[in-house]
């Protein structure tokens with residue numbers, strides 16, 4: 001009885017409240033307007049987080065169903081789980097990843113993540129060469145300081161505190177892990193394949209430190225990966241002479257595949273507390289400049305990185 005009375009009072013109050021809200025305001029709520037004006041354009045630069053996600057050799061991504069369906073009262077409730085590296089899918093590398101004194105994930109302030117001016121350097125034509133109808137891919141192309149200066153000649157100086165995104169065209173390989181990692185060696189590829197088991201109900205192994213990382217597999221593939229990235233000269237120039245906040249790529253690592261043993265770009269950026277973004281999506285949809293970025297990583301305490309929603313908003317005046 002009491003509940004019924006409460007319910008009818010609530011309904012009455014709701015009707016009263018609705019009549020007080022203007023027709024205009026109601027229209028605004030109903031079409032979910034208010035946050036964005038019609039001319040605002042947002043672009044999702046994140047890959048979906050799923051089993052097609054590429055992982056670094058020796059790591060895994062595992063999804064499983066925790067529970068689901070209708071319970072004894074007929075209520076629908078489902079929940080899935082996943083286990084993965086912090087460095088899976090579109091993600092941020094905290095400077096601490098390559099600098100023991102660098103910022104950890106939770107130490108990167110919002111001021112460095114939200115509404116940050118972005119630029120996009122399109123190196124597709126430097127990586128993909130068409131001649132006489134034949135395509136040659138320069139797989140381990142490293143963007144150089146000269147390439148950055150060439151971009152600035154056309155587009156103006158990179159603003160201080162910007163995030164510099166490098167497009168290589170590697171995104172078309174997404175969904176085929178071996179192609180995306182540029183694996184050439186047949187043996188190494190099959191070792192990596194064996195290490196990745198999808199949709200397990202129980203993670204294999206009991207040692208927490210190695211459960212999702214197999215150093216033997218990682219070592220077997222070291223130096224056998226091929227993909228473009230930032231050359232050491234570009235990293236140094238952007239870090240020291242342009243004081244950027246972050247750098248991102250559409251490939252699996254910010255250093256080119258054949259340079260991941262010493263990782264000069266990672267080390268250079270991290271040494272200046274510059275964060276990195278890897279496996280960023282949809283870079284071909286961005287203009288060279290004239291957009292701002294919103295980066296929303298998981299709040300992993302003391303994390304070395306985290307899957308991140310990367311969103312661009314195109315500025316009206318570019």
Ligand SMILES: [Zn+2]
Pocket residue numbers: 087091092093278305
């Ligand atoms: Zn990473």
